[in-house]
Amino acid sequence: MRPPHPGRARTHARRPSTSWDHVASWYDRLVGDEGSDYQRHVIIPAALRLLNPQPGETFLDLCCGQGVLARALLDSSAKRVVGVDASPKLIDAARARGSDSRLSFIVRDVRRLGDLTSGEFDAAACLMSLHDVDDVDAALRGAAAALRVGGRLVLILMHPCFRVPRQSSWGWDDEKKTQYRRLDRYYSPMEIPISVHPGRTASPVTQYYHRPLSYYLNNLARAGLALSVCEELLTHRVASPGAHSRGENRAAAEFPVFLGLRAERVPAFAPPALARPTSAPANEPLRSDNPPTRPPLRRERSRRRENPRCRG
Ligand SMILES: C[S@@+](CC[C@H](N)C(=O)[O-])C[C@H]1O[C@@H](n2cnc3c(N)ncnc32)[C@H](O)[C@@H]1O
Numbered sequence: 001m002r003p004p005h006p007g008r009a010r011t012h013a014r015r016p017s018t019s020w021d022h023v024a025s026w027y028d029r030l031v032g033d034e035g036s037d038y039q040r041h042v043i044i045p046a047a048l049r050l051l052n053p054q055p056g057e058t059f060l061d062l063c064c065g066q067g068v069l070a071r072a073l074l075d076s077s078a079k080r081v082v083g084v085d086a087s088p089k090l091i092d093a094a095r096a097r098g099s100d101s102r103l104s105f106i107v108r109d110v111r112r113l114g115d116l117t118s119g120e121f122d123a124a125a126c127l128m129s130l131h132d133v134d135d136v137d138a139a140l141r142g143a144a145a146a147l148r149v150g151g152r153l154v155l156i157l158m159h160p161c162f163r164v165p166r167q168s169s170w171g172w173d174d175e176k177k178t179q180y181r182r183l184d185r186y187y188s189p190m191e192i193p194i195s196v197h198p199g200r201t202a203s204p205v206t207q208y209y210h211r212p213l214s215y216y217l218n219n220l221a222r223a224g225l226a227l228s229v230c231e232e233l234l235t236h237r238v239a240s241p242g243a244h245s246r247g248e249n250r251a252a253a254e255f256p257v258f259l260g261l262r263a264e265r266v267p268a269f270a271p272p273a274l275a276r277p278t279s280a281p282a283n284e285p286l287r288s289d290n291p292p293t294r295p296p297l298r299r300e301r302s303r304r305r306e307n308p309r310c311r312g
Helices: 010-014 021-031 037-051 068-074 088-097 136-146 213-222 245-252
Strands: 058-062 080-085 103-107 121-127 147-158 168-173 178-183 190-195 205-210 225-233 258-265
Touching (some): 021 088, 037 147, 037 225, 037 258, 068 103, 088 103, 121 136, 136 213, 147 225, 178 245, 213 225, 213 258
Parallel strands (some): 058 080, 058 121, 080 103
Antiparallel strands (some): 147 258, 168 178, 225 258
């Protein structure tokens, strides 16, 4: 089987924006000043741990939403924090929630960062958003260009191996008294609409792009970003007391909900040659400038009743 290709979808850069402008007020309320439950207990602490901010540093928050991470970074004595998001309404919300001379928010598509790509930032982060962007290649190359050599990029993602909207779920094995994670599909890239208010008619949707783990790792490498840390993040939630709680808590300690990655911009970058999978025909060249054809992106119809972004 061929690996999904690491993503050179230049044509995607002209596709419509995946901005959350149409759900901005809902998202701003969900996050509030301090962050949602998961942001406060898992996502922001992990992002700060991975970023390891130092006093006087400059930060770029990619797909910043209403600025929850950018505000947290000010506490680390940052010299400057710039948040960018494609949604003008979320940028307005970010400006309204955080006023500080070190903080600025810009409406910008991360697929085209423009004048932010001058290599001036010490660190950048993209929290819970890269799976909402159609062109990962453009976003990661832009992030790399925004960083100084040695600068860090931190990504927090829904864990692509265990959380595939509409394709993963929990199940209970009565015999083994075990909660298991069921995964119906994983390897195929999929475009999955997620209903903001599941069960309600005419609920707005946001687009989610599922890709397998190798897709993200290969795209980081192709953008000149060397992986230095990988943290698989478990939920902080505990099961309510009951017949299944022991099994549920054991499963919660086994199946991470989010994936945290830190990568550093390398000095000079030449795309690495891809190893030939043993199953590839011997005469087929596999080079990073001639990647294997990507499997077609599948479109999933939205029919789930819970918003997977908001659950464990
Ligand atoms: C799940 S929200 C996360 C926001 C924020 N990082 C947080 O943790 O609260 C995803 C964000 O990605 C933004 N976004 C999606 N596609 C984008 C793009 N191409 N360029 C910039 N922002 C984008 C959306 O507008 C939205 O604010």
